[in-house]
Amino acid sequence: MGGRLILGDIMLTEMKTLLAIACVIAGSLFLACKKKNSDAPVERNYTPAVTAKGVAKGPAAEKVIGAAGGELQSADGALTIKVPPGAVNSDVVFSIQPISNTFDTNNIAYRLTPEGTNFSKPIAVVFSLY
Secondary structure, eight states: OTTOOEETTEEHHHHHHHHHHHHHHHHHHHHHTOOOOTTSOOOOOOOOOOOOOOOBOSOOEEEEEOTTOEEEEOTTSSEEEEEOTTSOSSOEEEEEEEEOOSSOTTSOEEEEESTTOOOSSOOEEEEOOO
């Protein structure tokens, strides 16, 4: 066999060729899967839709929530505001008012208060899908 070492049915030179091909494929996959820089800012040029304010469509749910935190649910149960302890420093009146949707007339909208408040901790607004 001309001095070639045979391993099973594959000659050593064929094994080297297969190993080289496997290395090229593995290297290509590694480079293709390289994570992109997620710290780079993403520029978006969105223009928000400006619509008229909605009109009240039922009673508002209201609750005074203080430093201990609490929850408020809309009258229809579709929306809940969750205020964690420490999000507000004193008693604050929260409300959920169903209003007419001036953007999409097929769906309800809500006005949430207090407007313009800076909370010490993030609050959660949870929508229930039925």
